[in-house]
Amino acid sequence: xxxxxILLVAAVIALPFIVRPVIASEIWIFAIFGLGLNxxxxxxxxxxxxxxxxxxxxxxxxxxxxxxxxxxVFFALGIGVGVxxxxxxxxxxxxxxxxxxxxxxxxxxxxxxxxxxxxxxTTVTGGEDGMHGVPRPDLLGINFKDPMTYYVFISLLFLLSxxxxxxxxESPLGRILQAIRENEVRAEAVGYNVPRFKLLxxxxxxxxxxxxxxxxxxxxxxxxxxxxxxxxxxxVVFATLIGGSGxxxxxxxxxxxxxxxxxxxxxxxxxxxxxxGVAFVIVVLFFRGGVVEAWxxxxxxxxxxxxxxxSPSAP
Amino acid sequence: xxxxxxxxxxKSFGALxxxxxxxxxxxxxxxxxxxxxxxxxxxxxxxxxxGTFPPTSGxxxxxxxxxxxxxxxxxxxxxxxxxxxRTNVFPAFSLLDNVWVAAFATGRSWNGLLFxxxxxxxxxxxxxxxxxxxVGLLDKANHLAREISHGEQRxxxxxxALAAAPRVLLLDExxxxxxxxxxxxxxxxxRGLKGRYTIVLIEHKMDIIMSVSDRISVMHFGSLxxxxxxxxxxxxxxxxxxxxxxxxx
Numbered sequence: 001x002x003x004x005x006i007l008l009v010a011a012v013i014a015l016p017f018i019v020r021p022v023i024a025s026e027i028w029i030f031a032i033f034g035l036g037l038n039x040x041x042x043x044x045x046x047x048x049x050x051x052x053x054x055x056x057x058x059x060x061x062x063x064x065x066x067x068x069x070x071x072x073v074f075f076a077l078g079i080g081v082g083v084x085x086x087x088x089x090x091x092x093x094x095x096x097x098x099x100x101x102x103x104x105x106x107x108x109x110x111x112x113x114x115x116x117x118x119x120x121x122t123t124v125t126g127g128e129d130g131m132h133g134v135p136r137p138d139l140l141g142i143n144f145k146d147p148m149t150y151y152v153f154i155s156l157l158f159l160l161s162x163x164x165x166x167x168x169x170e171s172p173l174g175r176i177l178q179a180i181r182e183n184e185v186r187a188e189a190v191g192y193n194v195p196r197f198k199l200l201x202x203x204x205x206x207x208x209x210x211x212x213x214x215x216x217x218x219x220x221x222x223x224x225x226x227x228x229x230x231x232x233x234x235x236v237v238f239a240t241l242i243g244g245s246g247x248x249x250x251x252x253x254x255x256x257x258x259x260x261x262x263x264x265x266x267x268x269x270x271x272x273x274x275x276x277g278v279a280f281v282i283v284v285l286f287f288r289g290g291v292v293e294a295w296x297x298x299x300x301x302x303x304x305x306x307x308x309x310x311s312p313s314a315p
Numbered sequence: 316x317x318x319x320x321x322x323x324x325x326k327s328f329g330a331l332x333x334x335x336x337x338x339x340x341x342x343x344x345x346x347x348x349x350x351x352x353x354x355x356x357x358x359x360x361x362x363x364x365x366g367t368f369p370p371t372s373g374x375x376x377x378x379x380x381x382x383x384x385x386x387x388x389x390x391x392x393x394x395x396x397x398x399x400x401r402t403n404v405f406p407a408f409s410l411l412d413n414v415w416v417a418a419f420a421t422g423r424s425w426n427g428l429l430f431x432x433x434x435x436x437x438x439x440x441x442x443x444x445x446x447x448x449x450v451g452l453l454d455k456a457n458h459l460a461r462e463i464s465h466g467e468q469r470x471x472x473x474x475x476a477l478a479a480a481p482r483v484l485l486l487d488e489x490x491x492x493x494x495x496x497x498x499x500x501x502x503x504x505x506r507g508l509k510g511r512y513t514i515v516l517i518e519h520k521m522d523i524i525m526s527v528s529d530r531i532s533v534m535h536f537g538s539l540x541x542x543x544x545x546x547x548x549x550x551x552x553x554x555x556x557x558x559x560x561x562x563x564x
Binding site for chain 1: 348352365386387388389390391392397399404405406412415416417419420421425427428429430431433436461477478479515527
């Protein structure tokens with residue numbers, strides 16, 4: 001087992017004892033959301049500013065079914081993944097027709113469209129008040145009302161998502177998406193239907209977002225309107241960039257930094273987004289690869305210093 | 316027998332006709348060069364053959380089948396692979412991954428596309444390594460494409476085309492920007508590929524063209540003005556006029 005895996009499992013075990021289990025749960029949920037975005041942003045080179053479309057849609061649909069039809073947790077998660085993928089298919093199909101700035105604006109505009117539907121459709125979504133009373137039913141006799149039990153469930157799903165995402169990025173698909181990021185024209189010329197592969201990345205990313213959305217709704221017992229807003233879409237991009245979009249683990253670290261800051265520092269200091277802003281500027285100016293790059297550079301610097309101190313110095 | 320044929324191929328961009336009424340016939344197994352001054356429409360012709368954009372009029376036949384209007388991403392699957400005039404590789408990929416991506420595209424099956432590890436496709440890997448070995452870059456397989464020299468990038472450019480295991484290779488100025496020494500190596504490489512593939516070659520350097528071609532077509536202002544064996548082209552007065560701007564006439 002690689003050291004990253006050991007670190008990760010250790011983090012999963014230790015986290016609920018460091019921060020409240022609810023915050024710990026939120027961190028892994030946001031990490032699943034980030035994994036989905038990063039397939040687009042880091043691997044395919046597509047900056048989607050509309051990921052909350054899939055997150056929110058899934059949370060609303062599954063939340064509604066949980067609330068009014070008392071469906072079980074697995075079914076709710078399945079619905080969430082399905083709604084996330086389907087909404088991503090719809091939005092992605094329109095977005096991949098364009099590239100660059102137009103692509104980004106399309107993801108954003110369609111996000112706004114979904115947002116206003118949720119805003120207006122108060123009978124279902126609760127509008128500005130959010131969809132209240134999303135239950136967290138027992139699963140196989142296990143009581144999910146207990147925050148710690150629910151945390152264990154969420155962290156297992158997170159590890160499963162990470163495993164699945166790793167399989168995807170190490171598969172031919174992962175390499176093809178990276179080839180598209182590197183050189184779209186050549187990827188097309190060697191025989192890949194580039195828009196279709198981008199769409200596939202969207203659908204997979206949407207499925208991850210949907211899973212995260214349902215878990216989020218069940219965690220807080222509410223689907224707030226923010227869950228489908230562009231602010232939420234921006235947050236996940238932000239978190240992923242801070243963590244490092246170039247690596248599989250970037251969005252996980254980013255999610256940790258982002259949620260931890262927003263939940264703990266915000267209590268002490270209402271201007272906490274200022275800290276995020278500073279972190280973001282530092283990342284953009286000095287560490288394009290985010291925390292992951294900063295860490296690998298530190299390791300390199302450390303080992304080169306050790307080498308230097310081992311070599312005999314001149315008298 | 317002609318493997319690749321065009322019939323009255325024309326491409327206009329607004330008022331400019333970049334390719335005008337070009338009818339070409341590329342014999343299977345031959346090395347057919349297309350020459351002409353800058354702006355003669357050679358690269359546009361390649362873009363038409365590889366489906367980058369559809370022709371304004373005219374038809375393209377590959378192996379007797381009409382392939383006019385086939386999009387670029389289907390062309391490689393038919394057995395036509397191209398290299399680009401300007402180096403067009405995957406910079407952050409290792410050389411092996413560069414050719415692997417091309418080899419996988421035209422591989423036997425895409426089973427496991429979403430979850431099987433990339434090194435589990437032995438047939439693809441073999442083809443990728445063979446393509447690198449053909450251009451003499453196998454010992455640098457793990458270097459990143461952006462870190463090798465320009466000359467090596469040109470070789471990689473060729474390897475990506477070879478990795479698709481094509482029937483027809485379309486090479487757009489493979490020796491562009493190479494030093495005399497690198498050019499010699501590239502010529503030897505192309506000569507080595509002769510016979511294994513049907514090759515269509517665009518090139519500016521006359522000495523290369525004359526020494527490797529079986530047949531030469533000359534383009535000028537979008538039209539074909541001459542076609543023949545190298546000796547015939549060398550003697551052709553119209554070709555000289557096109558190249559020397561009428562001074563020789």
